[in-house]
Amino acid sequence: MPKTSRTPNRLAAFMAAFLPLALTGCGFQLRGAPPVSAALQPLGVECDASVPFDLCDTLRTQLEEGGIEVVDSEQAAYQLTLDNFSETRRASAIQLDASAAEYDLRQSVDVNVTSDDGVPVLIDAEVRSSEIYSYDETNVLAKRREEEELRNNLYQRLAQQSIFRLAPLTEERLKVIREDFKAKQQSEGAEQQ
Secondary structure (H helix, E strand, C coil), X not given: CHHHHHHHHHHHHHHHHHHHHHHHHCCCCCXXXXXCCHHHCCEEEEECCCCXXXXXXXXXXXXXXXXXXXXXXXXXXXXXXXXEEEEEEEEEEECCCCCEEEEEEEEEEEXXXXXXXXXXXXXXXXXXXXXXXXXXXXXXXXXXXXXXXXXXXXXXXXXXXXXXXXXXXXXXXXXXXXXXXXXXXXXXXXXXX
């Protein structure tokens, strides 16, 4: 009888030890941004004038919290640039008196990555996010605060999606991109001669 009572305990202990290893081995990760390849580090982050400061700051913070070395552009091996930010707010539902009952808030931004020697790695990869919220004319101040909070949530999502775009850029992939770029330059140079 004692042997049978130990067997489930050993099995449970074995499963408890083996399960995290198996999940890690298959690439499972808890929530959050995917890992950014060490080949992209150190990484510079720049945002053009169209990109809100809060979005740019959110992106830097998420990268740093993910263990990414974020440095000035001059020291970076690769440069991540956000540009062409746009935000639209439109009525998505109308009340009987023709006033807006719901608004659709949409944001988008282009993500670009270039190497320190000018090789384009990621070109104009657009990321988007949107949120629908109800609007009550009798509670304008609270709704403005809610809209600002939604705007910040959209910034979080855009930053996270930008980081997701970096995940496939492994050392091997970067090598292929670099070789393709050099081959294209050489063929264009040969055509011009």
